[in-house]
Amino acid sequence: MAKKRKKRKRESYLEQVIYAHENGEDASGGYVFRLIGGFILDFFQTVWMIIKWPILAACALGIAACVFVFFRYGKEINSFREFADECVDNSTEDTFKIFETTYIYDKDETMIAKLSENGDSNYLVYDDIPKDAVNAFVAVEDRNFWTNMGVDFKGIVRVSMDYLLSNGDEVAGASTITQQLTRTVFLSREVSVERKMKEMMIAIRLTKKYTKEQIMEYYINDACFSNGIYGLEAASQAYFGVSAKELDLSQIAYLCAIPNRPTYYDPYDHPERALTRRNKILDDMCKEGYITQEACDAAKTEELTVRTEKQAVGFYNYETTYALNCAAEYLMKLDGFDFRYEFDSQEDYENYEQLYEEQYELEKANLYSGGYKIYTALDTTKQEALQEILDDELSFDREVNSDSEIYALQGAVTVIDNDTGKVVAIIGGRSQDSISSTYSLNRAFQSYRQPGSSIKPLIVYTPAMMQDYTPDSTVYDIDVKTAQKKGVDVSSLTGASMSLRSAVVNSKNGCAYQVFNDIGPKYGLSFATQMEFDRIVPADYTLSAALGGLTYGVTTVQMASGYAALVNEGEFRTPTCITSIVDDNGDELYKEDKAVPVYSSDAAADMIDIMKGVIKSGTAASMKWSSSSSLAAAGKTGTTNESKDGWFCGVTPYYTISVWVGYDTPRTLDSLRGGSYPASIWKDAMLEMTDGMDEDVDFPYAE
Known part of the structure; x- marks a missing residue:
């Protein structure tokens, strides 16, 4: 058996000089200089031994990167080169004066806003x-x-x-x-x-x-x-x-x-x-x-004094601010922004929010100078009518904020066309045209509020009916305060028994809590994140979410899109008012998103059928829908603790409407319930939207 060759040890130049001197092999003299030379050579050889592998690895990676680029993009290099040539050859000084006006149009292609920067004078x-x-x-x-x-x-x-x-x-x-x-x-x-x-x-x-x-x-x-x-x-x-x-x-x-x-x-x-x-x-x-x-x-x-008053931006109304938001987010999508709805930690969420805001502001600013034509599904006639409805319903409270002079009690309304999935009307608050800052906050998509029981159909009951629950399943109205105590086994608790249908119609919190415990917060909230509810954070994955207890909350746009999914056999469509975006070259940029299945059609149909009872005999019966219309309707009320937020989200075969009422700075309004002002606004808004339509229709999958 051959002996294993020993690895040859690297010879030291310094050791060689010393060895030669000790054995009389350096008769030529200059021993000191050879010692210094040996030391220098050893030093650089040692350094080279340390750095050569990282350098070789870097070279290898560089070569690999070049090879990858060549094989991956080799065929496209010519097209990139032609694109660059065309851009630069056709450019003039005016190409870099990027201040072109953007126009926004309603459903009839009537201009509703003009966005521009005063570029020439600046x-x-x-x-x-x-x-x-x-x-x-x-x-x-x-x-x-x-x-x-x-x-x-x-x-x-x-x-x-x-x-x-x-x-x-x-x-x-x-x-x-x-x-x-x-x-x-x-x-x-x-x-x-x-x-x-x-x-x-x-x-x-x-x-x-x-x-x-x-x-x-x-x-x-x-x-x-x-x-x-x-x-x-x-x-x-x-x-x-x-x-x-x-x-x-x-x-x-x-x-x-x-x-x-x-x-x-x-x-x-x-x-x-x-x-x-x-x-x-x-x-x-x-x-x-x-x-x-x-x-x-x-x-x-030097201490700098920046002007504290933000310069007024050309927002004219709530529909303009929403159209601008939809367009900016669509441009973000085109630019490859990764929209996220699930987060590993609060820090992860906050980092994402910062990234989102930076990209959003860039795209929003781009709209003011990019020369786009933005076409929407917004119905300005209905918009005006719904604005009047909201204003009239909340006119009993004239209190204003001492700083802004904007009404303290506010509301928001979002209307989605069930056939197209488009937002066709959006009210972001009470109108006060005499105050320039009125429309700077569009509560319909910018104010996140606790949804109360209106969230139950979306994250509790419809998901439960995709498992083993049915409208007739027996559920128990457990004591929520007991269930929330540390160490309590929620599944062992009991209470008044009733059908799942009855629990929804009468908005029994104990039943929702018990069912949510059974299906699990992670499963239930996954439906919200699938429908692009963008402020669901790790702290929300608790049983309190079943009753609307969320860290940040939801918007009327999100709630309307969630309820619209129930009407459309469980299929979700990203809420937007945009129908077309044409750039300054006349090219169409907008493509419709495909509907995404979220709920099973059977579970969605059952939920709609159950919520009919909310309007007929449940927590929204006081609005007396049937006395004003024979059109099929379904919905759910929501009221938060101490009556700080009131919601009503409901549907007919034609439209989905969500309504929120409350103070901008949350505080109690004793008379506020989901079945009071929100339900009343919803009723009048739905009657306005369906005026002249055939009332002898039901939901597509009604038996």
Whole structure:
């Protein structure tokens, strides 16, 4: 058997020198110099042994990446190149003046809103841009701007090294100013290899066609400074009330902090964050030699006064704010944003919300300058009628907020067409046209409130009937307070027995609690997240959710879409009012989402049938629907603890309507019940929506 060869030990140059000297083999002399030389050689050989594998691994990864890109995108490279050529060849100076008006239309294609920025009057030519602003952007965004080819490969390496050496604390983008301009003008914000390749190709071509001064001019005028504000001049006037030429160094650095992450550095909502980044920019400017240390220190210590009053945005009514929201979210979808409805932790949720807000604000601002035509299903005639209904029903309470003078008691209404799944009317609160800020909060989709018992059909009873429950199953009205005590086995509790149907009709909380315990919160709430209820957090997965006890709550838009799924045989459609979005090139961007099966058709049909009893003889019987219409109707009331929120969500074969009533700052209203003001508003709204329609119809799957 052959002997195993021993691994040869690496010979030390220093040891060789010493060995030769001790054995008289260095007769030529110079022993000290050879010792030093041996030490140096050993040192570099040791260093090489340490770093060679990471270097070889990095090279291998680089080669693998190149091979992957070649085989994955090789055939598409030519199309990317042609796209870049077309973008740049057809571009002119006007291409970078991105202030085109967006129009919003109702169902009859009548314009209901015009969204625009005052771009022409705020545009700065290069010679009018403060030199400190140019230097600030170069220092913090693209240090090699004046010499790079539009793509800074050295910068990519530098940013990677900074990230590694700082253990991830130093996070900077590797995109040049030219690449950022490319994204704003020519590309979406989708994160993908394809977009990055196009971005780099266009940036290189832009650098060949335009001077660096022109590119910087376009960049500074097209940058988003949060709150729908584009360009340095507009930002200067909005935040400091002066022209850009009047800004001092500290103010300039402060404004230049914003475009990096407009929502995160919003001067209104997060002024301290913008200050932190201002200081970083000043340090970078000093490091690059653009300002002295003395000027840097003085600018850091300067106290800035940002105008506290947010500039009025051109919102005219509740339908406009909702249409804008739907359009912005659809553009987010086109740009590859990953909408999420389930979260691992509260921190996970909060991180997602921050990411969402940043992307949403960018898309919303884009709508003000992108030249879109947005067509909707909104019925402005019905909108006006429903607004009057809400106003009249709540007119008994004239109390106003001492600061805003907006009515304290509020309400919201959302109407969905069951046939199309579109939101056709949306009321976000009481009207007060004399107050400009009235429509800044659309409660129908922006106010999240506790739903009370109105959530039961969606997360308790319909899911239960997809398991072993039926409308005639026996359930028990257990004592909820006892069930909530620590250590109590809820499944062992009992109470008054009744059918599941009766429990819904009479809104028995103990029954809902018992059933929810049986099916489990995770299972029950999965139906809400499938229907895009976007503020269900880990803390909500408790039995209290069965009674509407949620951390943040729900909106009337979400509740209407959930009930609409019950009418449509259990199929959910993402709620929206959008029917078409046409870009400034005349291209159609909008595609309808497919309906998603959430509930079984049998369970949905049973739930609708049960909820007919709520209106006929249950908690909503007092609105006397049958005395006003013979049209089939079903619904559910909801009232939260201490009567702080009142809900009624209901359906007919034609429409689904959800109604919420309460104070913006939650407090008790003794007369508020789901079956009082909300049910009354729902009734009048449904009668208005179905006026002139055939009443001799029932739900499609009614027996």
